[in-house]
Every structure is written in structure tokens, then in C-alpha cells.
Amino acid sequence: MTRILIADDHTIVRKGLKQILSEGMKNVEFGESANASETLTLVKKKFDLLILDLSMPGRSGLDLLKDVKIQSPKLPILVLSMYPEDQYALRVIKAGAMGYLTKDSAPEELVNAVTKILNGGNYISDALSGQLITMVQRPQLGEGYEQLSDREFQVLKLIASGKTVSEIGEALSLSVKTVSTYRARILEKLNLTSNSELTRYAMQNKLVE
Numbered sequence: 001m002t003r004i005l006i007a008d009d010h011t012i013v014r015k016g017l018k019q020i021l022s023e024g025m026k027n028v029e030f031g032e033s034a035n036a037s038e039t040l041t042l043v044k045k046k047f048d049l050l051i052l053d054l055s056m057p058g059r060s061g062l063d064l065l066k067d068v069k070i071q072s073p074k075l076p077i078l079v080l081s082m083y084p085e086d087q088y089a090l091r092v093i094k095a096g097a098m099g100y101l102t103k104d105s106a107p108e109e110l111v112n113a114v115t116k117i118l119n120g121g122n123y124i125s126d127a128l129s130g131q132l133i134t135m136v137q138r139p140q141l142g143e144g145y146e147q148l149s150d151r152e153f154q155v156l157k158l159i160a161s162g163k164t165v166s167e168i169g170e171a172l173s174l175s176v177k178t179v180s181t182y183r184a185r186i187l188e189k190l191n192l193t194s195n196s197e198l199t200r201y202a203m204q205n206k207l208v209e
Contacts, residue, residue: 002118003046005031007039007064008053008080013103017051017080017110024111036064043072049118052097054081054088060172062088062095062150069096076117080110085125087207091150099123145205147189155182159195160202 004021006014011034018030031047033039036059043050050068054061065077078099079092089100098117101110113123145153151172158168169179183195192198202208 001027003029005047005050007033009034020107050077065095160199160208
């Protein structure tokens with residue numbers, strides 16, 4: 001029996017994933033979690049795979065991914081997210097995920113990704129494969145938002161979404177001073193001078209809607 005933990009805060013998404021995988025695979029048993037705390041509790045049990053959403057309540061998806069890898073380093077993780085590959089895929093793979101899929105992927109692609117990871121492989125799309133090759137061949141960090149650390153990237157997206165420094169601090173469990181420091185680093189790295197410029201930059205690069 002294959003045991004898969006689905007971590008997503010939307011009940012309808014979890015139900016849909018279970019239906020797709022049940023129809024495409026045999027002998028599958030599921031666990032479900034709706035937030036970071038539940039996920040960290042359940043991964044202590046014996047699961048063969050974690051399907052993880054990046055937008056989980058209680059902790060950012062990237063932070064939760066890193067926590068899971070520390071707590072259960074041998075547990076394979078497939079990240080399933082609403083965010084485009086070019087924004088997060090390389091980051092989650094560097095953090096230890098075995099694959100990345102967007103939520104608009106075809107059902108058969110999900111089954112294929114899960115099957116491949118359960119068999120000990122990794123799953124990335126052809127587009128992402130090209131990005132990985134480029135990253136390996138390029139000696140320096142990427143330009144633009146690619147050069148930001150994971151935390152800086154999170155802060156960038158939250159500022160561009162209209163969150164205040166206090167709200168960002170609360171969301172990421174950081175002090176206001178620390179958030180302000182990240183903001184200053186982001187502006188310096190991207191050669192920007194204000195939140196309005198930062199927001200415009202994020203919108204131009206489709207980092208926020």
C-alpha cells in the first residue's frame with residue numbers, strides 16, 4: 001500500500017487530488033493536512049510521498065518545505081503550486097523537493113510525476129529542465145529577482161501585494177526591523193528606491209496579480 005500525504009489548505013483541492021491519484025494508481029492510501037502544524041505532525045508517520053502546496057497557513061511554503069526536510073529528510077516531496085515554474089521551481093528543488101508541478105497541470109501529468117518520484121526519480125518539466133541547465137552553466141547568480149534569497153523573495157512578493165512591514169513580520173515570524181532590513185537589501189539588489197517602484201517591478205515580472 002502506497003501512503004501519500006496531501007498538504008493543502010483547500011478541501012476541494014485535496015479531494016480532487018485524491019480522486020485523480022486513486023483513478024490513476026492502485027493501492028493508494030491518503031493522509032491530509034490543512035496547515036503547517038498539521039503537516040509537521042503527520043510527516044512523523046510513515047508516508048511514501050508528501051504533496052505540498054506552497055501557500056499553507058501558519059508558515060510559508062518554502063519554510064515548511066525546509067522544516068519537513070529537517071524532520072523527515074528521506075521523505076520525497078512533490079510541490080504542487082499555483083505559482084509559475086519560473087518563480088519557485090528552482091527554489092523548491094534547491095530546498096530538497098523532488099519535483100514541481102503547477103496546479104493547472106493535466107491529471108495524467110500529476111500521476112506521472114507521483115509515480116516517477118515514488119520510483120526514486122525526480123520530476124521536472126522540459127521547460128524547467130532547460131532552466132536548470134542554464135543555471136548550472138551560468139557561473140554567477142541570476143539577474144533581477146533570481147538573485148534574491150528565498151526570504152528576500154518572500155518579502156518582495158508580500159510588499160508588492162500591499163502588506164505593511166508589520167503584517168509581513170507577523171506572516172513570516174520576523175521583527176519589523178528584520179523585515180525593514182530585507183526590504184533595504186531587495187531595493188539595493190534590484191536597483192529600486194521605493195515600494196511603488198518595487199510593486200511596479202513585481203507586476204511587470206508577474207510576481208503578483
